[in-house]
Amino acid sequence: MFSSNETHIIKFLQPKNIAILLIIPLSLFCSITVFNPVMIINSYSQEETIKLTAIFAEPKERWDILVEKALEKLNEIHPDKKIQIEYSVLPYSDTRTQILTAMAGKSELDLVSLDQIWLGEFAEAGFLTDITEKTKVWNKSSDWYENNWLGGIYNDKVYGIWAWTDVRALWYWKDLLNQSGLSPEKLKTWDGYLQGFKILSEKLTDKNIQPIHLTSANHVPDMWYPYLWMLDGNILELRDGHPSKGKYWFPTYNSKQGVLALEFLRDQINAGIKPQINHFWGQEFADKKFAVMLEGSWILGHFPKEEWKNLKEKIGLITMFPVPNNTTKTSTMMGGWLFSIPETSKHKDLTWELITIMLDPEVLMPMLLKQGYLPTQKSIAEGNYSKEMKSTIPYYEELISLIPYAKGRPNIPEYPQIADHIRTAIEEVYQGADPKQSLDKAVEDSMKVLGWK
Amino acid sequence: MPSNRANIEPYLYLLPSLLILVVFLLFPLVWNIYVSVHNVSILTILKDWEFVGLKNFIDLLTEPKFYESLKLTLFFAGGSVLAQFTIGLVLSILLNQKIQGTNIFRMLLIIPWSVSTVITAFSFKFMYDDNFGILNYLLKQMGLDSVGWLSDPNIAIWSIVLTNIWYGTPFTILFLTAGLQSINPLLYEAALIDGATKIKRFFFITIPLLRQFMVTNLILITVWSINFFDLQLIMTGGGPLFSTTTISLYMYRQAFEFGSFSGGATIGIFLIIMNLLLTLTYIKIFNRRSKL
Numbered sequence: 001m002f003s004s005n006e007t008h009i010i011k012f013l014q015p016k017n018i019a020i021l022l023i024i025p026l027s028l029f030c031s032i033t034v035f036n037p038v039m040i041i042n043s044y045s046q047e048e049t050i051k052l053t054a055i056f057a058e059p060k061e062r063w064d065i066l067v068e069k070a071l072e073k074l075n076e077i078h079p080d081k082k083i084q085i086e087y088s089v090l091p092y093s094d095t096r097t098q099i100l101t102a103m104a105g106k107s108e109l110d111l112v113s114l115d116q117i118w119l120g121e122f123a124e125a126g127f128l129t130d131i132t133e134k135t136k137v138w139n140k141s142s143d144w145y146e147n148n149w150l151g152g153i154y155n156d157k158v159y160g161i162w163a164w165t166d167v168r169a170l171w172y173w174k175d176l177l178n179q180s181g182l183s184p185e186k187l188k189t190w191d192g193y194l195q196g197f198k199i200l201s202e203k204l205t206d207k208n209i210q211p212i213h214l215t216s217a218n219h220v221p222d223m224w225y226p227y228l229w230m231l232d233g234n235i236l237e238l239r240d241g242h243p244s245k246g247k248y249w250f251p252t253y254n255s256k257q258g259v260l261a262l263e264f265l266r267d268q269i270n271a272g273i274k275p276q277i278n279h280f281w282g283q284e285f286a287d288k289k290f291a292v293m294l295e296g297s298w299i300l301g302h303f304p305k306e307e308w309k310n311l312k313e314k315i316g317l318i319t320m321f322p323v324p325n326n327t328t329k330t331s332t333m334m335g336g337w338l339f340s341i342p343e344t345s346k347h348k349d350l351t352w353e354l355i356t357i358m359l360d361p362e363v364l365m366p367m368l369l370k371q372g373y374l375p376t377q378k379s380i381a382e383g384n385y386s387k388e389m390k391s392t393i394p395y396y397e398e399l400i401s402l403i404p405y406a407k408g409r410p411n412i413p414e415y416p417q418i419a420d421h422i423r424t425a426i427e428e429v430y431q432g433a434d435p436k437q438s439l440d441k442a443v444e445d446s447m448k449v450l451g452w453k
Numbered sequence: 454m455p456s457n458r459a460n461i462e463p464y465l466y467l468l469p470s471l472l473i474l475v476v477f478l479l480f481p482l483v484w485n486i487y488v489s490v491h492n493v494s495i496l497t498i499l500k501d502w503e504f505v506g507l508k509n510f511i512d513l514l515t516e517p518k519f520y521e522s523l524k525l526t527l528f529f530a531g532g533s534v535l536a537q538f539t540i541g542l543v544l545s546i547l548l549n550q551k552i553q554g555t556n557i558f559r560m561l562l563i564i565p566w567s568v569s570t571v572i573t574a575f576s577f578k579f580m581y582d583d584n585f586g587i588l589n590y591l592l593k594q595m596g597l598d599s600v601g602w603l604s605d606p607n608i609a610i611w612s613i614v615l616t617n618i619w620y621g622t623p624f625t626i627l628f629l630t631a632g633l634q635s636i637n638p639l640l641y642e643a644a645l646i647d648g649a650t651k652i653k654r655f656f657f658i659t660i661p662l663l664r665q666f667m668v669t670n671l672i673l674i675t676v677w678s679i680n681f682f683d684l685q686l687i688m689t690g691g692g693p694l695f696s697t698t699t700i701s702l703y704m705y706r707q708a709f710e711f712g713s714f715s716g717g718a719t720i721g722i723f724l725i726i727m728n729l730l731l732t733l734t735y736i737k738i739f740n741r742r743s744k745l
Contacts, residue, residue: 097709104498104714121712126499210584216604218690277604277689278582289585413496417711427694431606 048080052347052354054087054111055102057095057337063087063113065367070357074350083350087111103127103342110345111354114160114338116151121413122340123154129341132158134352140359140377148376151408152338160338163359164373166296167332167402168226170318171282176291177316179203184316187292190264193322194271200291201272213285213293214268216275216430221422222333222409223294226321227264229331229407233257235418236410244451249412251446253422254439260324262435265426275430294321296335297399300372311394319398320405334406336376361385374399414449421445482725488718495712509719519720521695522703525610529685529699530678532614533621537674540618541625542667546659548626549633559630566623574687577616578603581688603689606696613684613697620684621677625670632666633659668739675735676728700724 056063067085075083090098096118102109103125114122122128135141135158141149144162152160172184180203186192193212200211215223225235235253242248252258269275276284282299284290293299303311320330339355341348357363361380368375369392375381380389381400390396409415425442429435447453489509491502513519544562548555565573580586581602589599602612636659644654682702685691691698691706698706700720708717 100495100709100712106499121495125496125712208585216693218692274583275604276583277693278578413712420710423692424694427692431694 049082050084050347050350052083052085052110052351053108054085054113055095055099055109056087056089056113057115058089058091059371060089062367062371062373063089065370066358066363069363069366070354070360073357073360073363074354077353078350085111085354099127099342103344106344108344108346109342110347110351112340112342113163114340116162116336116338117409117411117415117419119152119160119338119340120154120411120415123157123159124413127343128159129343129345129348130157130159131161131341131352135161138356143377143379145376145378145381145403147334147403147406147408148336151411154411160340161355161359162336162338162376163364164368165334165336165376165403165406166298166374167334167399167406168223168294168296168321169332169399169402170292170294170320170322171285171299172292172316172318173288174314174316176200176204176209176288180291184318187318188320188322189326190267190322190324194267196292197268197271197273204291209288210274210290211292212268212273213290213295214265214273214275215279216277216427217279218423219279220275220426221419222335224261224265224422224426225333225407225409226331227261228253228258230321230323230328231257231260233261235422236412242451248452249410249414249450250452251418251443251450253446254436254443258439259436262426262429262439264324266429266435269430297374298372300394305370308392308394317395317398319402330405332402332406334403334408336373365389369393374403414446417449418446421449485718485721488715489722491715493714493718495714498714505715509715510722513716513719513723518695518698518703519700522698522700525696525698526679526700528610529614529617530675532611533617533678534671534675536614536618537621537625537678538667538671541622541670542629544622545626545629545633546655548630559626562626563623565620566627568620570620570683571687573616573620574684577612577619577684578688581612604693606693609689609693609697613688616684616688617678617681621674625674628670628673629663629666632663635666636662664739668735672732672735675731679728679731680724700727 054067067087071083071085075081088098092115095113096115099109099112099114099118099122103122119128145165148162148165151162152158170187172187177184177200180200182196182199187196197212204211228235233253233255235251236249237252238247239250240247242250281302282293282295283302285293285295285299286302300308300311303315307314321332323330339358341351341355345351359377361377364375364377365380365385365388367373368380369389372393374396375385375389379385381403386396393399410418421442425435425438428438444453488502490504490506492505492508493502497503548559548562580588583589583599583601583604586602588602592599601608603609640658640662641654644658649657679699680701682699682705685697685699685702686705689697691702701724704717704720704724707713707720
């Protein structure tokens with residue numbers, strides 16, 4: 001039946017022979033690893049290769065700087081592990097959708113960058129890890145500006161750490177104001193702002209430069225809130241008597257203050273300021289297409305770094321949103337990004353360690369300096385590190401001085417819908433509707449969303 | 454009598470395609486229906502989903518914004534399809550003539566369709582810019598007032614329709630050109646010998662033989678226009694006010710901006726029904742005409 005060769009093979013494949021064949025290399029491998037420490041580390045490190053995954057929001061450069069440094073330090077702390085990070089950097093609007101789909105699909109994700117307004121809905125949905133205990137052990141919360149620390153808290157639990165911030169203020173081109181004979185001081189009050197527009201309009205007609213920027217983009221509520229806040233108005237207030245929750249947030253932005261704030265936007269339209277549907281986050285100002293613009297501190301990033309030293313000679317900063325009168329204290333809105341650990345992370349401790357390294361002033365500061373962002377930590381803003389920040393970032397001290405006047409947006413789960421109602425109200429006013437009526441209608445919608453109706 | 458194996462064999466060959474259809478078409482559809490009859494939102498997605506029956510459908514049908522978005526969809530899809538089809542038909546007939554350089558024209562005309570929608574949307578967004586866009590610049594040069602292409606709620610939807618016409622017409626040109634080239638030239642020669650004029654040849658040879666291509670093309674561009682929301686999302690985000698929120702964008706915003714997955718799924722079901730009804734209507738109309 002079998003040839004002689006085949007018979008030899010079958011004889012050789014007896015269980016005893018196979019066992020010998022397996023035992024010899026196994027024992028050889030064991031003896032080598034026992035007596036060779038290098039081999040032990042290598043084999044161990046191979047087992048301990050850890051890949052962390054993350055989703056961040058654009059621009060990519062900031063994450064490249066931050067992650068490279070932090071990862072290097074993390075690997076130094078854990079020589080027994082080979083830690084890698086795989087991160088996707090997405091446009092702002094896609095970041096939320098991607099995190100949402102990843103969480104809904106229970107995909108493993110270790111670290112995410114969150115806009116402060118997303119924190120509430122993500123935490124409520126159970127997407128984020130409660131890091132309250134970890135932050136207690138870390139014991140660094142007192143180094144954060146209060147508003148920034150609170151921005152990471154939802155229902156008394158910490159879900160995120162606000163890494164850096166930005167404030168919105170009034171920027172202007174000095175030469176254009178000079179040529180128009182307009183004093184920047186005039187732009188500080190509501191009336192002066194409208195008069196300033198007229199003066200600039202007359203002088204800039206032939207230059208293809210718009211006098212003053214007014215946004216009409218999706219985030220238009222962000223540019224209305226400071227006017228509401230400076231008048232002591234609020235977007236929402238905690239109230240008793242909620243049909244299902246007892247005490248819950250109630251929309252109050254149609255208050256007298258809200259109407260006054262929206263009337264100022266209407267006055268700008270009536271004066272001839274054109275609302276801009278396209279928003280390039282300050283690039284349009286850096287390109288000198290607008291003489292005056294209310295914009296975030298990130299505007300500095302649109303100017304080449306080599307120009308930063310002399311930037312103050314070219315552009316001016318008024319650290320405020322215009323106020324109705326000189327006795328009113330200004331207000332502004334702050335944004336920025338938070339670090340959070342998704343609930344699906346399998347490496348929560350390691351990710352927390354990475355976050356703490358990323359927030360270490362030594363690691364964080366180079367990125368802040370390069371991007372012109374403002375710190376949320378007092379030790380960087382005011383302490384030993386501030387000297388370098390002051391000498392590198394133009395108008396650093398002025399921008400930092402705005403933080404006490406800055407507020408964040410509500411981070412409750414219903415906020416995206418409420419912001420949409422406010423956006424609709426503002427757009428209606430841009431189209432000629434009455435501010436009071438538009439806000440009342442928007443509040444009706446917000447009440448439904450918040451469960452009051 | 455054929456054996457059992459011979460009976461089963463054809464079905465076995467179909468099995469891979471059927472599996473693909475079940476996994477990628479039937480399962481998502483059933484899942485969508487399942488989500489639409491439950492209360493699934495960003496806040497409940499990881500929890501137990503409450504069965505709500507037809508509540509989401511009733512909510513949708515009693516929501517005024519739904520009807521507003523439906524009206525806008527009719528404008529958007531109607532305007533886009535009418536223009537894409539008419540322009541596409543005319544250009545494909547012109548390009549089917551024996552004229553030198555038609556291949557180069559065909560190649561050039563296909564460019565818009567090969568460009569990504571994101572690039573198209575951004576390019577037109579810049580062109581439509583109130584202050585710095587090329588269109589208003591040209592109007593100013595001619596001494597005319599600038600137009601709020603994307604900022605005027607009465608104009609914005611038509612500006613996006615125009616963009617969609619630019620983007621989608623090449624597909625119709627390509628599709629109908631393929632149809633025209635499948636017509637046997639001998640038919641035209643025979644008609645010419647019989648003394649048929651150009652117009653008669655067009656209506657009695659070209660149109661009847663192109664009918665199947667036209668139906669398919671109309672179905673495709675209608676369904677695409679109804680489902681399309683990339684342009685609106687990038688160019689206006691649905692605004693100003695609600696003026697460019699077509700039903701597909703309304704669905705996207707419900708699901709991904711406001712976290713109401715059930716709401717989004719319900720609109721999705723409605724979209725499927727709407728597309729099916731429109732497809733059936735097209736087929737019926739063309740079948741009736743072909744019988745006549």
